[in-house]
Amino acid sequence: xKRSTFKLLFYINRSKIKSDGTTAVMCRISIDGKNxxxxxxxxxxxxEWNTKKGIIKDPRDNNRLTEFRKRVEHTYDHILKxxxxxxxxxxxxxxxxxxxxATTLLKAGEAEIERxxxxxxxxxxxTSYRQARLSQLNLKQFLQSRGMEDMDFEDIxxxxxxxxxxxxxxxxxxKSGYINKCITWLNRLIYIAIDxxxxxxxxxxxxxxxxxEPTKHRYISKSxxxxxxxxxxxxxxxxxxxxxxxxxxxxxxxxxxxxRLYPHHIGKTAEGRLYIRKQRVKxxxxxxxxxxxxxEQILLLxxxxxxxxxxFPLPVRxxxxxxxxxxxxxxGMKENLSYHQSRHSFGTLAxxxxxxxxxxxxxxxxxxxxxxxxxxxxxxxxxxxxxDRLMERRKKE
Numbered sequence: 001x002k003r004s005t006f007k008l009l010f011y012i013n014r015s016k017i018k019s020d021g022t023t024a025v026m027c028r029i030s031i032d033g034k035n036x037x038x039x040x041x042x043x044x045x046x047x048e049w050n051t052k053k054g055i056i057k058d059p060r061d062n063n064r065l066t067e068f069r070k071r072v073e074h075t076y077d078h079i080l081k082x083x084x085x086x087x088x089x090x091x092x093x094x095x096x097x098x099x100x101x102a103t104t105l106l107k108a109g110e111a112e113i114e115r116x117x118x119x120x121x122x123x124x125x126x127t128s129y130r131q132a133r134l135s136q137l138n139l140k141q142f143l144q145s146r147g148m149e150d151m152d153f154e155d156i157x158x159x160x161x162x163x164x165x166x167x168x169x170x171x172x173x174x175k176s177g178y179i180n181k182c183i184t185w186l187n188r189l190i191y192i193a194i195d196x197x198x199x200x201x202x203x204x205x206x207x208x209x210x211x212x213e214p215t216k217h218r219y220i221s222k223s224x225x226x227x228x229x230x231x232x233x234x235x236x237x238x239x240x241x242x243x244x245x246x247x248x249x250x251x252x253x254x255x256x257x258x259x260r261l262y263p264h265h266i267g268k269t270a271e272g273r274l275y276i277r278k279q280r281v282k283x284x285x286x287x288x289x290x291x292x293x294x295x296e297q298i299l300l301l302x303x304x305x306x307x308x309x310x311x312f313p314l315p316v317r318x319x320x321x322x323x324x325x326x327x328x329x330x331x332g333m334k335e336n337l338s339y340h341q342s343r344h345s346f347g348t349l350a351x352x353x354x355x356x357x358x359x360x361x362x363x364x365x366x367x368x369x370x371x372x373x374x375x376x377x378x379x380x381x382x383x384x385x386x387x388d389r390l391m392e393r394r395k396k397e
Contacts, residue, residue: 006031006076006086008069010054014046021045025056025065027072029088036088040068041101041196067115071095074118101196104150106143108189109136125256126317135185138174142167153193161186161204169210176210183209220337220345225249227331229294237315241323243298244312248342249349250295252364255320255339256281261311263304274299280365287365 007030012023022043029036042064048057056062075094079086102108113132120129142164143151161183168174168182186204193199220228229246233239244258253261257280265278274296276289291299302311314320320339328337343364350360 005033008072010040010065010069011051012044012046012049017046018043025049027068029072029091031086031088031091034088036092038092038095040065042068071115071118074121101198103154103193103198104152105156105189106136106140106150108153108192109139109185112189112192130318131181132185135182138168138172138182139164139186141172145171153190153198156190156203158204158206161207165207165210176212180209180212183207220249220333220341222349224331224333225345225349228327231331233327233330238323238327240313241315241320242327243301244314244320245324245327245339245342247295247298247312248339249345250292251276251289252287252343252346252350252360253278253289254280254282254343255314255317257287257365258312259310259314259317262309263307263311266299266304266311278365283365285365287363289363 009028009030011026011028013026014023017023022045025040025042025044027038027040029038042056042061044056044058044061048061050057056065072091072095076086076091079091079094102111109132113129113136116129116132120126143149145167164186165179165183168179174182187202190199190202190204194202225246228242231242233242247253248255248258253276257278260281261276261278265276267275267277269275269290274291276291277286279286299311302313303309304311315323324337324339331337347360347364350363
């Protein structure tokens with residue numbers, strides 16, 4: 001596979017100005033000396049264009065131009081990998097379908113999902129991409145329930161937005177948080193259409209989001225955690241996931257923090273006790289966690305010296321979610337086991353053990369102590385429920 005001579009040049013045609021005073025930003029693709037031009041779908045005023053650097057002075061428009069460049073480069077690499085050869089015309093033809101301005105809802109969603117897919121590779125996180133696919137699927141199912149394969153943006157009404165909410169609530173039995181994410185996705189596509197001048201305004205701007213339900217932290221009991229500790233897995237990958245779950249239950253580290261845990265995050269006190277000091281990926285707040293003896297034992301089984309590699313060789317998020325569910329099934333647990341339950345279990349068990357709210361907040365890297373207080377409420381609720389059950393038993397005696 002021979003890599004071609006590949007260059008991109010962005011330019012504007014100052015002689016072709018639209019009535020609003022803007023002109024199209026074009027991209028000239030050069031591969032092995034052969035050129036072709038493609039519209040970027042981006043417009044700017046001539047005075048906003050920096051000819052020497054090939055950029056737009058307005059940061060927002062220039063960010064779109066940067067995204068376009070990345071998309072062209074990624075498509076080039078993909079074609080070269082698949083075919084072993086690429087031409088300027090082939091690259092242009094491949095890009096045309098992806099980068100043409102979509103005037104229908106689902107086509108716009110597909111283009112945005114592709115952008116998020118490429119972005120997920122760049123930032124090494126598939127969360128937004130995965131959520132977008134789910135929301136797009138719900139939108140597609142709703143249209144199909146109306147006998148439609150797609151719909152023009154100009155046909156979207158406030159009734160459409162309200163009916164989409166009702167469809168997810170009644171037909172699909174979705175909770176408010178899930179519904180709100182889907183409405184956010186619909187709004188996102190509409191605002192992209194507005195940005196691309198397909199629409200003038202948002203027809204569903206008055207559609208309200210569902211009232212958010214109180215956060216429910218799902219956790220496992222002390223006896224269930226003990227059961228997991230006492231049940232090693234014969235499969236090496238499941239055993240790794242089991243140990244990681246136990247480690248998170250004893251440290252409060254979320255999956256993403258475990259995934260990005262490196263030897264330099266590990267320290268030792270003057271008394272020789274190991275601890276972890278690490279900024280949480282989600283909140284950017286530093287967590288300080290003295291290690292439980294069992295957590296120390298697990299840690300020392302893995303990489304604590306080579307800082308070019310993470311401590312735990314964890315599988316990707318999607319795979320670990322499946323694996324931990326399988327462990328829960330093997331344990332005979334009544335509810336589905338999820339990896340994030342380990343973090344919530346740490347908070348609940350720490351409160352039950354009598355640790356202060358302030359200490360737990362520091363260990364869990366919470367940005368707001370009210371988040372930590374949620375675990376105290378769980379414990380109080382459990383005590384009340386246990387007392388209710390005790391009173392019921394005494395009535396029957």
